[in-house]
Amino acid sequence: MPFPLSGTERGSGGEDLARYVDTVARHAFKVTDGDVAALQRAGYSDDALFEATVAAALGAALGRLERGLAALRGEEPVSSPPDPLSRYGPHPLAPSPFGRGGTREPR
Numbered sequence: 001m002p003f004p005l006s007g008t009e010r011g012s013g014g015e016d017l018a019r020y021v022d023t024v025a026r027h028a029f030k031v032t033d034g035d036v037a038a039l040q041r042a043g044y045s046d047d048a049l050f051e052a053t054v055a056a057a058l059g060a061a062l063g064r065l066e067r068g069l070a071a072l073r074g075e076e077p078v079s080s081p082p083d084p085l086s087r088y089g090p091h092p093l094a095p096s097p098f099g100r101g102g103t104r105e106p107r
Helices: 015-030 033-041 046-072
Strands: none
Touching: 015 033, 015 046, 033 046
């Protein structure tokens, strides 16, 4: 049985998933079972939702860590948080250039 395509894979734009990711990153305590169920009804697979949730939570945590460490160093806050992993090259959890999936192939 084929797996259903997500909203993004169907070409719907993914605004619903973008709102969910923003909520996870900014106010995770506000995410409800109903939010997840609505995304599942929209066609997002459990795997896609898991990856989006983990990526949003990890990205938010790393950004907060970087800003906290900068504050401890006495650096001025920046208007937009820097990408904490950008100086290290492509992140290992970035989408694979080899097809579907959430990780790059090991080098």
